[in-house]
Amino acid sequence: MKKYIIKNQESFKMEDIFDCGQCFRWNKQEDGSYVGVIKDAVIKVEQHNNQIVFSGESDKDFESTINYYFDLNTNYSKYKDKLSNIDQYLFESIKFGEGIRILRQDLWECIISFIISANNNIPRIKKIIERMSIAYGEKIKFNGAEYYKFPTPEALSKASVQDLRNLGLGFRDKRIYNTTKMILEKEVDLEKIEKLENTNLMREELLKLDGVGPKVADCILLFGLKRLDVFPIDVWVRRVMNDLYIHNEDEEKVNKKELQKLAEEKFGDLSGLAQQYLFYWKRETSA
DNA sequence: ACCCAGGGTCGTC
DNA sequence: GACGACCCTGGG
Numbered sequence: 001m002k003k004y005i006i007k008n009q010e011s012f013k014m015e016d017i018f019d020c021g022q023c024f025r026w027n028k029q030e031d032g033s034y035v036g037v038i039k040d041a042v043i044k045v046e047q048h049n050n051q052i053v054f055s056g057e058s059d060k061d062f063e064s065t066i067n068y069y070f071d072l073n074t075n076y077s078k079y080k081d082k083l084s085n086i087d088q089y090l091f092e093s094i095k096f097g098e099g100i101r102i103l104r105q106d107l108w109e110c111i112i113s114f115i116i117s118a119n120n121n122i123p124r125i126k127k128i129i130e131r132m133s134i135a136y137g138e139k140i141k142f143n144g145a146e147y148y149k150f151p152t153p154e155a156l157s158k159a160s161v162q163d164l165r166n167l168g169l170g171f172r173d174k175r176i177y178n179t180t181k182m183i184l185e186k187e188v189d190l191e192k193i194e195k196l197e198n199t200n201l202m203r204e205e206l207l208k209l210d211g212v213g214p215k216v217a218d219c220i221l222l223f224g225l226k227r228l229d230v231f232p233i234d235v236w237v238r239r240v241m242n243d244l245y246i247h248n249e250d251e252e253k254v255n256k257k258e259l260q261k262l263a264e265e266k267f268g269d270l271s272g273l274a275q276q277y278l279f280y281w282k283r284e285t286s287a
Numbered sequence: 288a289c290c291c292a293g294g295g296t297c298g299t300c
Numbered sequence: 301g302a303c304g305a306c307c308c309t310g311g312g
């Protein structure tokens with residue numbers, strides 16, 4: 001078992017990071033810790049006082065895997081100061097989710113996960129991804145229990161449309177099937193996308209994939225490619241933006257372009273981060 | 288029991 | 301550009 005301990009890490013609260021809706025493979029344990037599978041590693045996170053304890057198993061270097069995934073070299077205090085000064089809502093939402101960090105998730109996993117997220121709810125999305133990993137992912141043991149890595153494109157391409165349907169994917173089965181093939185055959189080349197500088201060029205490539213529309217593409221850009229300036233608009237964001245800034249009686253009539261423009265004006269190059277604070281705040285406090 | 292919404296996208300008009 | 305259809309599941 002590998003272990004990595006850090007102290008006095010700024011902007012890091014397990015609940016905020018794992019429950020703010022950016023990731024689907026972390027599960028809270030009865031003792032309050034979180035266990036998740038990322039890339040080639042299974043990791044348990046515990047946090048008390050000023051200390052964070054990571055333990056687990058990994059094929060590659062444990063510390064660098066964690067440093068990269070949790071983006072520990074990025075200082076969020078600066079971001080939060082900037083956003084908090086915009087208005088009272090941002091101030092409030094950041095106070096609520098002060099421990100949020102945007103994770104650096106694997107691009108391929110992110111693509112599949114957010115295709116599954118279409119017209120779906122988070123508990124079901126998590127279950128589907130778990131079943132998919134058990135069926136097609138590699139086993140990794142930790143603490144006497146068995147975990148499963150997210151399947152590679154090669155492994156997932158072995159699944160037929162019907163196999164995917166049986167995992168509970170519903171109408172998303174064909175989308176996953178087609179997208180997996182497109183990525184495997186490099187019709188859309190993920191390595192090339194990661195090297196692109198221009199966000200719009202990245203988005204253009206992602207939109208070629210079956211099941212990837214504007215919202216899913218923006219989530220992939222934000223969570224899989226760390227483009228903090230993109231602003232994914234879903235029902236919750238539409239809701240919170242309308243409640244706070246637009247006050248349209250019919251929330252569904254709120255124009256998407258109008259929202260994009262508003263976000264750009266207000267939040268600028270930190271739109272994606274602002275979205276995450278607002279989304280988390282709204283979702284957790286309106287239930 | 289029934290209805291509805293859930294981090295939308297796709298095909299069709 | 302609008303509009304409905306779409307698998308499935310949990311909660312009212």
